[in-house]
Amino acid sequence: MITIEELVTLGVKKLRKFGYTHVNEQNILTDEVYRVFFEKILKERLEKNKEEQEDISHLLEKITFNSSNISPP
Secondary structure: OOOHHHHHHHHHHHHHHOOOOOOOOOOOOOOHHHHHHHHHHHHHHHHHOHHHHHHHHHHHHHHHHHHHOOOOO
16 A cells, blocks of 8 residues: 555656656645646546545645635735
8 A cells, every 4th residue: 555655755756757846745735736736646546546545535635725725816
């Protein structure tokens, strides 16, 4: 089973592969752009990996919580 930390690390690696060179384990859940792409990655992974459902769901809840705490400009 994969840990939440491993999921975050995988997300960082994938986003860096897409050209987001400044993404890291700290800002992937707080930066609006990184968070949106990471959420999409997690949702795709959730469909393919039911055994990771609890950890992925936890991260998705974190992403949702972080995005609701951002006030519009």
